[in-house]
Amino acid sequence: MIYIAVLGYGVVGSGVVEVVRKNASSIAQRAGEEIAVKKILDIRDFPDSPDRELLTKNADEVFRDESIKVVAETIGGIGIAYQFTKTALSLGKHVITSNKELVATHGPELLKMAAENNVHYLFEASVGGGIPIIRPLHNCLAANEITHITGILNGTTNYILTQMRRAGKDFNTALKEAQANGYAEADPTADIEGHDACRKIAILSSIAYNEYVDYKKIPTEGISKITLEDMRYAEKMESVIKLVGRSMKVGDKIHATVSPAIIQKSHPLANVDDVFNAIVVRGDAIGDVMFYGRGAGKLPTASAVVADIIEVVKHKNNSGRNVWNINTEENMVDPESVKTRYFVRVKVRNTEEAEKLIKKVFGSVDWINSINEGKKEELAFVTSIDTEVNQKEKVEQLKGTGSIKEVISFINVL
């Protein structure tokens, strides 16, 4: 029998307790030993919970109990969760977490601490909810040099974008609906501004490229500027707009970004709708593989936590020794130097002159037919490929000219 403790009895934590109880016998078969929750730590009261006998507010009851070998940290954030994780690891307890913020921020330190104490620090649930992605990246694709990761990593924004595209709702309406359905939090900033996706692509990249990728160095743009008009242009381009987290190897450096992107409908990510997430990984031997599923939710995320617990039980005397080396040199490519194409939409005063100006500034472009048939006040085009810094400079040259009133949209094309 292996005893575990759950820190934080919120959505994921209570899901962990539920899955461990419900699937106890098949879990025991797969782990080779029975697994039971001995303590649940939370400062709140849950008088009506079926787990009230296990609940405690006293952290010592978890940490001083030597029979508890595995701790599932489902508190979130980088405050008390960080302290508890360090305490548990230093006491030789394995730690499993769903806390992407903590892994993205203190991953190198915590993994090092785990290795020094010969225990595991595992975080399958921190990216993609229940979708198996961390372990496949680590183990199943281990024979590959991974060169690209491209993912829809945030269910909230994907739900909003899907509602906009399918039901023609504008951003604010779709956001409110997402909040009403429990898919977006009261303060939705972390989701809609891309911060959540940013931490996730940082974690995936750190594993794929064998060195720590600091999320603070990843240029991140959210979806709040995306309009229904942009979506209709994307439709004309046989494409959809998604919030995409990307990273790739460029020589021995790494390039990573989070931004809205226009994706061809034939791309496997284009069909990933609603709250689903998907991650495409490219390796030199395997080509593209995609992992798809529910990126959030109580039971999917809990099942990823429990899978990590089973893994620890199976290999409890054989810790992974995974560390994220921190590169002493700058390991990120200057994002401004990376070449890309953009979709640009401008409001014009004089169509002919504006077209001339755009050709002069951008050279050859692909014009997209206006979504407002007949009306000529708008021009839309896709630039040829160039560095981001050059693209931005060119856009600046369009602003405040006689023929162009306003640059309305400037969106990455994948």
Add this chain to the structure above:
Amino acid sequence: MIYIAVLGYGVVGSGVVEVVRKNASSIAQRAGEEIAVKKILDIRDFPDSPDRELLTKNADEVFRDESIKVVAETIGGIGIAYQFTKTALSLGKHVITSNKELVATHGPELLKMAAENNVHYLFEASVGGGIPIIRPLHNCLAANEITHITGILNGTTNYILTQMRRAGKDFNTALKEAQANGYAEADPTADIEGHDACRKIAILSSIAYNEYVDYKKIPTEGISKITLEDMRYAEKMESVIKLVGRSMKVGDKIHATVSPAIIQKSHPLANVDDVFNAIVVRGDAIGDVMFYGRGAGKLPTASAVVADIIEVVKHKNNSGRNVWNINTEENMVDPESVKTRYFVRVKVRNTEEAEKLIKKVFGSVDWINSINEGKKEELAFVTSIDTEVNQKEKVEQLKGTGSIKEVISFINVL
């Protein structure tokens, strides 16, 4: 340094040698030890191979060499591969294979032998080429009770069906093209008649449901009867036709089949085209997750073999102890008792009478508009749900009647 031997220097075997050599340093980092190929066993001559120094025709050079701890069996078939695998396991060597036929046929015996000798017998490459599916099913989804597996498991047939649908080529033309492109073998029977997919769904099911599923008990139907007309009807139904391997838990028994199926375009499998494979797994906690990628090919398959080798090296003193229990009672549901819907297409002599007869026999059906506008010699419909045995009996009642000339198609609707 860990020494391995490769048995069989064909497409996959030579790929294994290539991947081990090419990505040696990152493989060493992930495995925690360097890995080198010491011997390659093949009865053929390869005088110009870069690996000729390693090649031998003498099996003793592999089996008597105690420094060789891991053997990659990429011979295929259930003849000499079976003998060599038993020899290697009995000598305490770990065995990795891409041989689905051998795993599906002798899996229970070989896994038991591996457990008795405290070594691993791993076969990630046997299903889905390079797509990580066996280990995720085993480990990452371990917290779930898996209830359904649905997959496009054969790249050859998926390529043929994609060519039929997209380019309007008929089955025979598409098959010849697949052979010319190296996607189908000279004798394509195992692929087009579904035998290959059958072995794969048997392996996946054995893992998911924790007991051996005998592929010989899985009703299997290939794609050779599918016509362009069927595809056009599917298109009218906002669907596509795919060769699908399926299994599910029905109470404590298992139902599995391989057959062509009509799938709604909104289903994630509908967009899996060309030689790609994808597997959707449903678990009670996680919901649906999908794994997608190249289901075959030299380097993708080799990378799966090498990932298993890395896994063995990481856990070489801790064999998986996975066994497939053989249920002493019949563990398969009578397939005839499983309920499903069918697409039926008939040639008629008298439309009105035929419609009446169909309603009388099948009750309520969904009529599909004819693809031959105006012409009335054909009727197409989707039945309501009923057991397979009943559906077949009903179809029999249509045959040889005055109003119906011929039953042209009878295809599962997913």
